[in-house]
Amino acid sequence: MKKNFTCINCPLGCQVEVTLDENREILDISGNSCKLGEKYVRNEIKNPRRMLTSTVKLLGSKYYSVPVKTKEAIPKDKIFACMKEINEVEIKAPVNVGDIVKRDIASTGIDLVATANRTN
Ligand code: SF4
Numbered sequence: 001m002k003k004n005f006t007c008i009n010c011p012l013g014c015q016v017e018v019t020l021d022e023n024r025e026i027l028d029i030s031g032n033s034c035k036l037g038e039k040y041v042r043n044e045i046k047n048p049r050r051m052l053t054s055t056v057k058l059l060g061s062k063y064y065s066v067p068v069k070t071k072e073a074i075p076k077d078k079i080f081a082c083m084k085e086i087n088e089v090e091i092k093a094p095v096n097v098g099d100i101v102k103r104d105i106a107s108t109g110i111d112l113v114a115t116a117n118r119t120n
Pocket of ligand 1: 007008009010011012013014032033034035036037038
């Protein structure tokens with residue numbers, strides 16, 4: 001089986017082709033111009049992760065919400081669970097960039113942090 005990826009590590013956007021066996025083990029990787037492309041597709045196949053950005057409800061402020069992101073990339077299959085928790089979060093102003101909004105979001109071991117300052 002062959003899978004195609006666009007490497008997102010630099011603006012070149014190499015088209016990388018991966019050949020897998022029936023157990024999804026990698027047999028061959030081609031089309032990447034450097035090792036970063038190989039590392040990228042190995043991660044995409046074995047442990048795909050994404051940074052998650054969103055907003056949470058803010059109380060006690062003229063602003064309705066505050067933008068947030070996961071401090072690190074989370075497993076792709078946890079995105080739905082994270083969004084469900086994010087939608088239930090309410091925090092009180094003031095909030096500063098980097099403040100932890102929710103610890104260990106969706107049991108990923110990764111915190112959700114604010115990405116903007118919000119006063120009352
Ligand atoms: S494989 Fe290397 S050169 Fe190609 S897009 Fe990825 S980082 Fe850039």
